[in-house]
Amino acid sequence: MTATPEHQLREAARLMNAGRDGEALAAFEAVVAQWPERANAWYNVGYLRRRLGRFEEALSAYGEAIARGARDPEEIHLNRAAILADHLRREDDAERELLAALARNAAYVPALLNLGNLYEDQGRREDAIARYEAALRIDPLCFSALARIAGATKATEADDPLIARLRAALAHPAADAADKASLGFALGKMLDEAGAYGEAFAAYRAANAASRAAAPGASYDRAAHERLVDALIAAYPVGRRREAGTTEPKLVFICGMFRSGSTLAEQVLAAHPDVKAGGEMAFLPQIARSVGVRALGDSEATQLAAHYMAQARAAFPSASLLTDKRPDNFLHVGLIKSLFPDARIVHTRRHPLDNCLSVYFLHLDHSMGYALDLEDAAHFLAQERRLMAYWKSLYGGDILDFDYDAFVRAPREETQRLLDFCGLGWDEACLSFHTARNAVKTASVWQVREPLYARASGRWRNYAKHLEGARATLTRAGLL
Secondary structure, eight states, X not given: OXXXXXXXXXXXXXXXXXXXXXXXXXXXXXXXXXXXXXXXXXXXXXXHHXXXXXXXXXXXXXXXXXXXXXXXXXXXXXXXXXXXXXXXXXXXXXXXXXXXXXXXXXXXXXXXXXXXXXXXXXTOHHHHHHHHHHHHHHOTTOHHHHHHHHHTSOOOSTTOHHHHXXXXXXXXXXXXXXXXXXXXXXXXXXXXXXXXXXXXXXXXXXXXXXXXXXXXXXXXXXXXXXXXXXXXXXXXXXXXXXXXXXXXXXXXEEEESTTSXXXXXXXHHHTSTTOEEOOSOSHHHHHHHHHOSSOOOHHHHHHHHHHHHHHHHHHOTTOSEEEEEOGGGGGGHHHHHXXXXXXXXXXXXXXXXXXXXXXXXXXXXXXXXXXXXXXXXXXXXXXXXXXXXXXXXXXGGGXXXXXXXXXXXXXXXXXXXXXXXXXXXXXXXXXXXXXXXXXXXXXXXXXXXXXXXXXXXXGGGGGGGGXXXXXXXXXXXXXX
């Protein structure tokens, strides 16, 4: 008996729901090969190809779904935009997809939010705010849009009308814990800018409590993290080093504690004509998850390095020097040097109390549970410095400390050090890093669009009375 399309679709859906993505994709592809008019099957082909990292093929399948009349085409345009912006770095194409989604459904709030976010990445402040305001006109309870408006707006006075809007939203009965977290962090940011430090800290403390309530599983196990650092140190013993080779493009990995200046370091380099800023690429963490905490043999390292380079070249085909900026890649310096013995590592750092405070003031992903508590943040920072000290004992000549506080005091001298380390000639444009037109996909998006300022260096003094516990932890670790 010949299988019907409905039977095969049910089987494909069963495989997908069981998490068997590869088998599910093959099943859906078999359906569209025999019954190409099945638009929603094409949608699932696109979805699974995206999950499996086959991004160009996912775009093609999503395109087939739209062409064949799939339901909710605006959602498919949104998915295509996410692939183009996040994985293929084709921001102009992503913008076209989002505009196409809105052409089909002008009230489609997710497209407005994503378009606003894309404009933020590109430094288009007014365009971003306009999209968020449009989302609020359609859905007045779209609290994330209000929080994003506040993130893109600088407060000068504590009576700024936007602060009142945030307070009213926080008091709204429809605001759940996740909403209160995003609104609270936005409120704290604006109060801090206005110099209302006591109110700002209270807002941030409430925001962190709401963030914890929104994800009850979010936590930080200090002992477990210390064991991870111990395991990483043990996995890469002194003396084990693969023979150096050369890569094209040349690679510079920028890492360090979150909120320590990694985006700034990348933007300084991005202003150089010979540099392509890769931003927070997922290639290395994917490799790290696949291999675990262990040293690699030369053959395996060569194979994985080729896989990384294939993805990097596909995303950035014209790069001669590519930066890979992920703060948490400080955990993977041993892996980086196993894959790419000639890679350069820029380690960003700043005053420990400023760093802990900045982490606590940021709405980080719940996987970074240490950010919800100042003393946990101090413990995490102490472990980061312990691990980096070990990496420096192995690869010291290939690691440069980029100190945020030193940079704001002497930007020309520190820029020269950074360029020399990366093998780049001087270019005056690097001192005007805030004018670089690359997309910035981090929480520092607006800070690095401004000329250099020193107000974030020493900011901890405004909150000194709240930092006793963090100070004690950092002092015990020898960092103060």
